[in-house]
Amino acid sequence: MxxxxxxxxxxxxxxxxxxxxxxxxxxxxxxxxxxxxxxxxxxxxxxxxxxxxxxxxxxxxxxxxxxxxxxxxxxxxxxxxxxxxxxxxxxxxxDLGKAALRKVELNAIKYPAKASKEVTNKENEIENSSTANNGTIEEN
CATH class of the missing domain: 1.10.287.1080 (MazG-like)
Known part of the structure; x- marks a missing residue:
């Protein structure tokens, strides 16, 4: 074909x-x-x-x-x-192409790169802290 x-x-x-x-x-x-x-x-x-x-x-x-x-x-x-x-x-x-491009633009506004990276870094810090404390999280 x-x-x-x-x-x-x-x-x-x-x-x-x-x-x-x-x-x-x-x-x-x-x-x-x-x-x-x-x-x-x-x-x-x-x-x-x-x-x-x-x-x-x-x-x-x-x-x-x-x-x-x-x-x-x-x-x-x-x-x-x-x-x-x-x-x-x-x-x-x-129009799927136009709708997809619009959605990418909306997602860029909703999830700005800088804020998303900050959240990821914070999650990594929590995970590393949790691992360092044998899986327990200390309360302040």
């Missing part, structure tokens, strides 16, 4: 949105693509994604200890979630 995207190029949300709309239309699935149905299908895919990690314990970034087949399966399940999310946003009339 060809995607129409040259190897190594990025794929835009707009391209995915169009591909998913075409895919549904060609199969006469638009009638089933209601917000509720798409959301429930996406939640099912999130469940399948979580099953991949269920018994793995903590996983290192880049999943270096995973077999190639496991990495491929991970990519497939992540893709299922993304594709349902893109389709859901399209059906709901939400």
């Amino acid at each position: 060809t995607t129409g995207v040259p190897e190594g190029d990025s794929v835009s949300l707009g391209k995915l949105k169009q591909m998913m709309a075409d895919f549904a239309k060609e199969r006469d699935w638009d009638q089933y693509h209601t917000p509720r149905n798409l959301l429930l299908a996406m939640v099912g895919e999130v469940g399948e994604l979580s099953e991949i990690f269920q018994w793995k314990g903590e996983v290192k970034r880049g999943v270096p200890d995973w077999k190639e087949e496991e990495k491929i399966h991970l990519g497939e399940e992540l893709s299922d979630v993304l594709l349902y999310l893109v389709r859901l946003s399209d059906i709901c009339g939400v």
Whole structure:
């Protein structure tokens, strides 16, 4: 199957949105693509994604200890979630890219870098203090 995207190029949300709309239309699935149905299908895919990690314990970034087949399966399940999310946003009339950028901006206001670093440093101080006191916290 060809995607129409040259190897190594990025794929835009707009391209995915169009591909998913075409895919549904060609199969006469638009009638089933209601917000509720798409959301429930996406939640099912999130469940399948979580099953991949269920018994793995903590996983290192880049999943270096995973077999190639496991990495491929991970990519497939992540893709299922993304594709349902893109389709859901399209059906709901939400520009997912713009909404995501807006959310990043809102998060930057809500969680300023300096304040977040201060909280992390404070948590580390408490953890180090707790460890130094054999896990007990002294009260002042």
